[in-house]
Amino acid sequence: MKKRALAMLAGALTLGVLLAGCGSGKDAAGDGKQQTGPASKYVFALDGVEVAVNADMAPLAEALGEPSDYFESESCAFQGLDKVYTYGGVIIRTYPQDGKDYVLSVELKDDAVPTREGIYIGADREAVLAAYGQPTDETATALRYVDGDCTLAFILAENMVTGITYTSDAA
């Protein structure tokens, strides 16, 4: 009788040990998401360095050198730092996850920095359509192209491009 009871207890404890050993891969206080999202054909190139959304920022920051401006803010409850790197007319925002920083968005702020397909601030709507084809969706003020984990948006005013952003689906 006692043996059976002990066997059951042992079984339960074994189950507990098994549970403890089968780590889910999630950080207990963290997000648990991994960078497994699909890549996108929409990638920005800055000084020859390809900057894709959801890419690890550390090697990019090293390759790009000293930013002209840098800002960081602590997220609520210390879940990491939201960082903003400015390289001339290009702003790269990152989000923290599992102890690393990943590219959340790339924003082009002036006409000195075109997209790989040659569109820049000040280009007209027709030039965007010629370079990228029909958008995934469009409004009176934006053309949006979605591919993989990236949304490339051209913001328009009076049919002229006034803003260009590459945004991660993590946003």
Next chain:
Amino acid sequence: MKGRRWPAALGVALGVLGILYLAQRLLVPKYQTGVVEGSMVAEYYRERVDHDLIFIGDCEVYENFSPVTLWEDYGISSYIRGSAQQLPWQSYYLLEDTLRHETPKVVVYNVQALRFSRPQSEAYNRMTIDGMRWGPAKVRCILASMTEDEHFIEYLFPLLRYHDRWGELTGDDVEHLFAKDPVTHAGYYMRADVKPQTGFPAPQALADYTFGDMPMDYLGRMADLCREKGVELILIKAPIEYPYWYDQWDGQAAAFAAEQGLTYLNLIPLRQEIGLDMTRDTYDAGLHLNVRGAEKLAAWFGGWLLERIDLPDRRGEPAYDAVWEEKTALYDAMKQQQYAEIEQYGELVTFGANAVEG
């Protein structure tokens, strides 16, 4: 023989359940040091008096308004049901949960989180949801909040989620196995340090400034629920400039309020009138107010509120006096402790990110 097996089997089953229960109590994060925000939601259930004013929302309420000041200056009994990155659907279910316990005269909701259109992060979900008492509101809150990697059963049995925390256990996990210390003052998270606001990056241009369907749906539900319960709902935007609050968002919040017959108050342009000095009244360069700023904002907001709504002055009512006297003493003691640490070390060492779990 068979008859004698049952008590033994029952004993073993209870023993196993007991072990699992203890393991769960031990392994779930305690949020007592450093990241204390995960303790906030559960603290509400300790309250011993009702509240005439309830704040609901994210850090823009729980770090920016001092309920002790509202009590001291106006006799308003208030509570902040706040949590880190509290999303609109979570705010709705926390409101529903709150209204099961009491019926305040006013609910103030901070609109900053309307920018989130979908579930965001398990870590933040846990900090808001795990502390809620079980009931229909919590179940629906979990279902609305889960990211794609989360599972309902892990909320039901947190041991399944935290079973691999053995290596991370600290003294806090043992010390607070069965009881936790309060980390807020009526929901307010205190910081007395100062880090001046210097500047923020330019706002990012957005392709679409329209709030998502999900947050607006839950905001509508909040308005309906408050109407149904006879509670006045007031929408505010805390006087914080970053993350950027776009004019287009402000317009949508104002339009919703007008359509629903609610008051919407954007406090950003009123910072001078409130008396906020962001070189001294913030502890993290302008993202949140410190206690000095939170007291200024509460003092101003209490006056603004009383000009519009008749809230009772509870001072002199023995039950309220007793509770708020205790809260005020704890509040003052923590404030003095924080000022003493800043004086001695130049920064806080037992509060905030610098605090190390025992």
